[in-house]
Amino acid sequence: xxxxxxxxxxxxxxxxxxxxxxxxxxxxxxxxxxxxxxxxxxxxxxxxxxxxxxxxxxxxxxxxxxxxxxxxxxxxxxxxxxxxxxxxxxxxxxxxxxxxxxxxxxxxxxxxxxxxxxxxxxxxxxxxxxxxxxxxxxxxxxxxxxxxxxxxxxxxxxxxxxxxxxxxxxxxxxxxxxxxxxxxxxxxxxxxxxxxxxxxxxxxxxxxxxxxxxxxxxxxxxxxxxxxxxxxxxxxxxxxxxxxxxxxxxxxxxxxxxxxxxxxxxxxxxxxxxxxxxxxxxxxxxxxxxxxxxxx
Ligand code: NAD
Numbered sequence: 001x002x003x004x005x006x007x008x009x010x011x012x013x014x015x016x017x018x019x020x021x022x023x024x025x026x027x028x029x030x031x032x033x034x035x036x037x038x039x040x041x042x043x044x045x046x047x048x049x050x051x052x053x054x055x056x057x058x059x060x061x062x063x064x065x066x067x068x069x070x071x072x073x074x075x076x077x078x079x080x081x082x083x084x085x086x087x088x089x090x091x092x093x094x095x096x097x098x099x100x101x102x103x104x105x106x107x108x109x110x111x112x113x114x115x116x117x118x119x120x121x122x123x124x125x126x127x128x129x130x131x132x133x134x135x136x137x138x139x140x141x142x143x144x145x146x147x148x149x150x151x152x153x154x155x156x157x158x159x160x161x162x163x164x165x166x167x168x169x170x171x172x173x174x175x176x177x178x179x180x181x182x183x184x185x186x187x188x189x190x191x192x193x194x195x196x197x198x199x200x201x202x203x204x205x206x207x208x209x210x211x212x213x214x215x216x217x218x219x220x221x222x223x224x225x226x227x228x229x230x231x232x233x234x235x236x237x238x239x240x241x242x243x244x245x246x247x248x249x250x251x252x253x254x255x256x257x258x259x260x261x262x263x264x265x266x267x268x269x270x271x272x273x274x275x276x277x278x279x280x281x282x283x284x285x286x287x288x289x290x291x292x293x294x295x296x
């Protein structure tokens with residue numbers, strides 16, 4: 001099918017590349033010309049703005065780094081909302097349910113259907129097409145884009161309520177964020193007591209402490225001290241804040257979530273929004289006076 005794709009970053013580029021390789025005709029846009037040129041070299045057509053994308057295709061997907069970026073791309077000046085052909089806007093970004101509902105309402109005024117489709121599984125999952133793809137929106141619209149979403153990963157229909165898939169995604173990411181800081185604390189404790197971090201990770205991964213941080217993030221990006229897993233701290237903190245807001249909105253107060261939120265605020269304060277999220281261990285190491293990994 002003809003697909004517009006806006007936002008060719010860590011996640012967007014590999015998703016767009018897979019769609020092109022699967023035979024879909026892509027019309028793409030990103031504010032960074034270099035990534036757009038790279039996708040064009042792989043068969044996509046370049047557009048000059050979100051509106052230009054939406055002038056050419058009925059289905060526009062987006063993978064953008066902030067709530068503001070999704071709002072602007074969808075409904076701002078020269079946005080998807082002004083496109084001549086567009087019928088549906090599929091947001092693959094994590095924006096939280098409130099922003100999803102806001103974009104949904106603004107687009108509905110122009111008869112454009114907003115479909116939430118946040119994803120989980122990181123850059124590796126985007127490259128391999130193994131992401132968890134969480135979709136909410138009208139069932140019929142979902143069926144129209146299902147084949148394309150199948151190229152990106154394993155697709156789950158969460159419901160027709162706008163924003164439902166965002167709530168699902170935030171529950172997932174709160175767990176992912178918790179795993180990183182909790183694993184960091186456990187590892188720092190062990191290393192402070194003299195344990196070998198590589199042995200610790202092997203034991204945890206063979207035992208009941210195993211989680212996505214111990215399984216993927218520590219072996220690949222923390223123990224080798226490369227801190228290059230491919231998800232920015234700023235994006236992780238965005239998701240944790242969104243999860244806390246979502247809880248507040250529901251009248252909930254959650255103790256683990258609050259503690260995880262405070263830890264991630266420390267990480268962004270000390271490591272910066274552009275750091276890789278695996279750098280979350282650094283403030284914990286600093287306070288303990290140890291380094292986890294780095295040498296044989
Ligand atoms: P990124 O910062 O790597 O990529 C964002 C891209 O959007 C960049 O290429 C940027 O140039 C482009 N962009 C920004 N503003 C734009 C605009 N106004 N118009 C057009 N292009 C614009 O971010 P990412 O890591 O790819 O994340 C994208 C979304 O996916 C976020 O919502 C994030 O939370 C979510 N996500 C990321 C991961 C991950 O592991 N990186 C995993 C799951 C979900």
